[in-house]
Amino acid sequence: QVQLQESGPGLVKSSETLSLTCSVSGGSISGYYWTWIRQSPGKGLEWIGYVSYRGITKYVPSLKSRVTISLDTSKNQFSLRMTSVTAADTAVYYCVRLRDRILEPWGQGTLVTVSS
């Protein structure tokens, strides 16, 4: 059974870069799409983007200029990098597998707080 686990700093300073990694266990990262989704405190789910097993990426337009999602097949991991963060980027970040357009499974999520 595939499991995903997010890791990375829980606190990032405003204007700096947020970097998170998702480790995939119980299955190969090859052959699927891998996504990041976030949820600001008390708010709904916001899709950030995906990276395919071939390295093709797609991002939500509102974040496209600041976000990079990449794949490391040798480590069975994928990553999120978001530049120039502000308080509005404070959220729980989830990594999720996308298979046949279905988002499952989800990681447990990691809270990232942007401090001034």
Added chain:
Amino acid sequence: SYVLTQPPSVSVAPGETATITCGGDNIGNRGVHWFQQKAGQAPVLVIYNDRARPSGIPVRFSGSNYGNTATLTISSVEVEDEADYYCEVWDMSSDLVVFGGGTKLTAL
């Protein structure tokens, strides 16, 4: 961009049927997925492709999708079903994932 509209909240008494809607332009032509998110937890898929149930999801969860409205129905609601529910589609025209705003289900 494609927009999905959900009611902010739905309240039912335990044992009754809860209906949560998800409105979108011709949403009946798209595959709709539903997620349950309990407080402090990650979302869990409860319905995919309009009406299919993942293994482990109780049969009281069902879905339908026609015209401009997709519906998640929870029969004989239990207190443990209290959660936020989100609908989601893949917008093929833009190649983006779109979520509804979420509906908070309260079992009175």
